[in-house]
Amino acid sequence: MPFDTQEINKQRQNLADYEEIWLFGYGSLIYKVDFDFLESTTAHIHDYERRFWQGSHDHRGTPANPGRVLTLIQVPGARCFGRAFKVEHNVFEHLDHREKNGYLREEIDITLADGRVVRGLVYIATSDNAAYLGEATIQEISEHIWRSEGPSGKNRDYVFELAKALKQYAEHDEHVFAIESRLLKMI
Numbered sequence: 029m030p031f032d033t034q035e036i037n038k039q040r041q042n043l044a045d046y047e048e049i050w051l052f053g054y055g056s057l058i059y060k061v062d063f064d065f066l067e068s069t070t071a072h073i074h075d076y077e078r079r080f081w082q083g084s085h086d087h088r089g090t091p092a093n094p095g096r097v098l099t100l101i102q103v104p105g106a107r108c109f110g111r112a113f114k115v116e117h118n119v120f121e122h123l124d125h126r127e128k129n130g131y132l133r134e135e136i137d138i139t140l141a142d143g144r145v146v147r148g149l150v151y152i153a154t155s156d157n158a159a160y161l162g163e164a165t166i167q168e169i170s171e172h173i174w175r176s177e178g179p180s181g182k183n184r185d186y187v188f189e190l191a192k193a194l195k196q197y198a199e200h201d202e203h204v205f206a207i208e209s210r211l212l213k214m215i
């Protein structure tokens with residue numbers, strides 16, 4: 029898979045087939061909403077957990093020194109909290125560009141805060157993408173994030189902003205909070 033997934037994503041779903049499109053965000057899409065939406069609510073998906081296993085060449089790192097950002101891994105029985113946005117089709121032009129560094133759009137069932145279950149899309153970076161970094165210890169991930177920086181800012185701020193947003197929603201995420209806590213000790 030190439031570093032830039034925009035062209036692949038355009039072929040993955042025919043967005044015109046959707047009467048309404050819901051997007052599920054679990055990482056920076058929770059706290060950095062730089063796109064228009066028609067409706068937004070807290071939400072969750074089943075059988076996935078967040079991990080800082082994806083390399084970032086374009087936001088929180090550079091091609092020479094990639095940062096670490098979130099992707100999802102499959103964990104049967106798990107619940108992943110996030111935000112759902114009902115969006116117009118044309119918003120995916122921007123989203124595909126923003127998520128181009130290895131993420132593919134996947135179809136997924138999203139449970140909205142009011143209990144409705146809608147079929148929507150989520151960006152996931154799987155292990156076969158060119159920017160994938162994979163598993164490492166919490167200490168290794170924290171050290172890597174501590175020293176990384178890219179066009180969107182310091183890698184550590186991705187963690188801090190996400191952790192802050194999760195706390196505002198009273199959501200606990202073991203992986204994210206363990207890394208946040210190591211980073212806070214490094215300051």
Ligand code: SIN
Nearest residue numbers: 052053054055056057
């Ligand atoms: C997401 O937030 O849903 C995708 C990963 C990211 O952009 O941080």
